[in-house]
Each structure stands twice: as structure tokens, then as C-alpha cells.
Amino acid sequence: MKTLFFSPASCRVIFAACVALLACDSAFAQSKAPSLPTGIKMEKDISYIPDGDEAQKLDLYLPEKTAEKPLPLIVHIHGGGWMGGSKFPCAVAGMVLKGYAVVSVEYRFSQKAKFPAQIQDCQAAIRWLRAHSKEYQIDPEHVGVVGGSAGGHLSSLVGTAGGKNAFPKIGGNDEQPDRVQAVCDIFGPSDFSTVVQQAMEDKNVKNIFEFNTPKDPYSELIGTKLDDKEKADAVSPVHYVSKDNPPFLILHGTHDTLVPYAQSVEFAEALKAQGVETWLQTLPGSGHGGPAFGKPAVIQLMQNFFDKYLKGADVPIALVPEA
Numbered sequence: 001m002k003t004l005f006f007s008p009a010s011c012r013v014i015f016a017a018c019v020a021l022l023a024c025d026s027a028f029a030q031s032k033a034p035s036l037p038t039g040i041k042m043e044k045d046i047s048y049i050p051d052g053d054e055a056q057k058l059d060l061y062l063p064e065k066t067a068e069k070p071l072p073l074i075v076h077i078h079g080g081g082w083m084g085g086s087k088f089p090c091a092v093a094g095m096v097l098k099g100y101a102v103v104s105v106e107y108r109f110s111q112k113a114k115f116p117a118q119i120q121d122c123q124a125a126i127r128w129l130r131a132h133s134k135e136y137q138i139d140p141e142h143v144g145v146v147g148g149s150a151g152g153h154l155s156s157l158v159g160t161a162g163g164k165n166a167f168p169k170i171g172g173n174d175e176q177p178d179r180v181q182a183v184c185d186i187f188g189p190s191d192f193s194t195v196v197q198q199a200m201e202d203k204n205v206k207n208i209f210e211f212n213t214p215k216d217p218y219s220e221l222i223g224t225k226l227d228d229k230e231k232a233d234a235v236s237p238v239h240y241v242s243k244d245n246p247p248f249l250i251l252h253g254t255h256d257t258l259v260p261y262a263q264s265v266e267f268a269e270a271l272k273a274q275g276v277e278t279w280l281q282t283l284p285g286s287g288h289g290g291p292a293f294g295k296p297a298v299i300q301l302m303q304n305f306f307d308k309y310l311k312g313a314d315v316p317i318a319l320v321p322e323a
Contacts, residue, residue, distance in 0.1 A: 039064050040096045044088070048128035049121075049171035053108055056171070058125055060136060061093045061102040071101040072142035072310035073129065075180070077122055077158075079149030081217035082110045092146060098303060099311065101138050103129060107154070114223040115235050116167040119157050123178040124171035126158070131173040142310040144182035146302075149259065149288065150217070152188020156237035156267070159183035160245050166234075179246070182309035184302055186251045187288060189259045190267035191239075192218055192232040198260040204287075205257055241270045247277040249305040249317070251293060253286025279305070283323045298323055 036042070041064045049056040062071075076092050078085040090104035107121035126143065133140040147155040161167070162179035169178075189195055196212050199205040210216055212226045222231045233239045248271055252264035261282075268280040281301060283292040292298065297320045307313040 036061075036093055037097055040093065042093075048105075048125040052171065053112075055106050055108045055112070056121055056124070057087075057106050058129075059087055059090060059104045061090060061096050061104075062136065063096055067137055070133065070137050070139035071099065072306075073101045073103065073138045073140075073144070074306060074310070075122075075126060075129070075143065075145045075158075076102065076104040077107070077145065077147035077151040077154045078104065079147060079151040080109075082115075082118060082150045082153075082221045083217055084109065085150070091148070095303070095306070098307075100306070101136065110217070110221045115221050115231075118154055118221070119161065120167050120170045122154050122158055123162070123167065123169070124173075126178050126180065127169075127173040127176040128171065130176040140176075141181075143180045144184070144306050144310050145180050146184040146186070147188065148186035149188060152185040153190070153237065154188070155183050156185045156188050156190055156248070157235075157240070159185075159248060160237045160240035160242070162246075163244070164240060164242075166240060181246050182249075182306055183246055184249045184251070184305060185264070185267075186293070187253065187256055187259050187264065188237075189218070190263050191236045192222070192226050193229065193236060194266060195260065195263060196226055198262040198266075202260045202262060204255040205260055238267050238270050241267075241274055241276070243274045243276065245271060245274065245276045247305070247309050249279050249281065249302065251281045251283065251298070251302075253283040253288070253290065253292065255285055256288045258288045279317055279319060281319050281323060286323075292323055295320070295323060 040061055043060045045057045047057050074092055074095055076090050078087055087104040087106040093102050095102050105122055105125045108117045130140040145155045145158050158180055199211055219225050222235050226232050250264045250268055252261050254261045268278050271278040286292045304315040305317055307315050
């Protein structure tokens with residue numbers, strides 16, 4: 001485990017610049033790695049499963065000065081088609097300066113382990129963090145999760161499947177809950193049973209990979225084509241939607257060429273139908289990422305969302321009309 005300290009920078013600029021990295025692959029993310037503001041320390045490559053796979057590690061970001069009380073936790077899950085990407089840099093590390101502890105989780109990729117390995121890793125990391133909450137001065141009762149693309153999918157699955165024992169637990173700490181209190185899903189796929197049809201109907205989807213073939217990222221994740229309904233349902237966050245799900249903030253561009261915008265519309269409708277507090281922030285004309293996701297108003301929306309549900313702040317969750 002390594003502890004690192006970072007050079008000065010603006011928290012707002014860091015957070016805005018990093019939002020676009022949520023779905024990026026490792027090489028790009030590393031080349032754009034920002035320095036973090038003074039006041040944040042990082043403990044890198046902590047194993048959340050003892051003697052586990054080399055991927056089963058996390059980076060922990062905390063304030064340099066000891067907090068006066070346990071901090072609410074934001075867990076970041078990176079994107080990369082479940083086949084790549086990296087936990088570093090962490091897109092939301094700057095939230096430490098807003099009164100949070102932040103963790104960025106690595107997980108096994110689909111080339112190495114098929115689903116549900118990825119969600120099992122994320123849930124194991126959350127249970128480990130709760131088991132070590134006193135050591136790191138984390139508030140185990142207020143945990144949120146955020147991710148983009150594949151990370152958005154896994155964040156949503158953490159949210160909807162949490163507490164349901166839907167997947168065999170790994171890594172120990174079974175007495176700890178894996179439910180979270182808030183989810184920010186940034187253009188993550190939510191229903192593997194409908195994504196192909198929605199992609200065919202969406203003129204904006206360019207299909208840089210061919211859907212429903214053994215080597216597309218969706219099929220690679222589950223180890224078979226998407227017409228296997230049992231496996232498609234098991235991997236889909238929408239399949240686990242229930243009235244006890246945590247609040248959701250969903251961000252999606254209407255011109256996404258990889259994950260159809262209709263995925264988030266379907267997901268938001270399913271959540272709302274169960275009475276789950278849900279906001280879908282539509283970004284007209286935006287694709288799979290882009291400048292609109294880093295606009296100050298959109299960033300403030302995300303911060304307000306976490307402040308409300310992880311800190312109990314009396315702040316509005318107002319969608320941005322011209323995002």
C-alpha cells in the first residue's frame with residue numbers, strides 16, 4: 001500500500017476535466033492524469049480481497065488532515081467496456097475537498113472472468129470498505145457510487161441488486177451490507193435484452209462493434225450472445241429494480257454512439273414506476289461523453305445529488321434545462 005500526496009490544482013477544474021474520463025481506456029486516462037489539489041492524500045493499490053487477483057484492488061482518497069467526523073463515501077467504478085480502463089486517475093477524487101472520502105475500484109475484466117465476477121468484485125470492495133470504516137474514518141451508513149459506461153452499468157447494478165444476495169459473495173466480510181444510498185449512472189447500459197433492438201432503431205448508434213456477436217463487449221461480458229435471456233436478465237440492472245432501490249441520478253447524451261439513449265429512458269421509467277427517486281439528465285446532442293458532461297451546472301447537479309443523499313443537505317436536485 002502506497003500513500004501519495006499531490007501538487008496544487010483547482011478542485012472544480014479537476015472534477016470537470018475528469019468527468020470526461022469516466023469511460024476512457026487506461027492509456028488515454030493515464031496520458032491525461034491530472035494532479036490533485038493540496039489537501040488530498042491517496043493510498044494506492046489496497047487489496048480488498050486478501051491474496052486475491054491482482055485486479056482486486058482499490059485506491060483510497062482522504063483529506064490530509066484528519067476529519068472531525070466520519071466522512072460519507074463515494075465509490076467510483078471506471079468504464080472501458082468491461083474489458084479495459086483503469087481505476088487511476090479517479091474521476092471524482094476532487095470530491096474529497098467537498099467533505100467526502102473517495103474510492104476508485106478495480107475489477108476483473110471479461111477476458112479473464114465472465115460475469116458476475118465484475119459485480120462480485122465491486123460488492124466485495126464495498127463490504128471491505130465498511131468493514132474497515134473505522135480505520136479510514138468512513139461513514140458506513142452513507143455510501144454512494146458513480147461510474148460511466150461500463151462503470152455506469154456496474155454502479156447501477158450495485159444500486160438495484162444491493163441487499164438482494166443476487167450473486168454469490170466473495171472476499172469475506174459477509175456480515176457487511178452491500179447496499180448503497182445513492183447512485184450516479186453516466187450513460188451505462190441497463191437492459192441487455194433490449195439494447196440490440198434499441199441500437200438498431202437509433203440512427204445515432206454507429207455500431208463500431210457488431211452487436212450480438214461473441215466478441216462484442218456485451219456478449220464478451222456474459223460469455224454468450226445476448227439472446228440468452230437468462231444471462232441477459234442476470235446482468236441487467238433493470239431486472240433488479242424494486243421500490244427499496246436507492247435514489248438515482250442518470251446522465252445520458254441523445255447522440256450516444258455506443259449505448260443507446262433509450263437505455264437510460266427505459267431504466268428511469270422502470271425506477272420511477274417503483275417509486276424510486278430518479279432524475280434523468282438528458283444532454284441533447286452529446287455522445288458517449290463530451291464537454292457537456294463537464295459543464296459547471298451538470299457538475300453542481302451531481303454534487304447536489306450526493307450532498308442531499310449522503311450528507312442530508314437541503315439542496316435542490318434541479319435538472320439542467322440547456323445541458
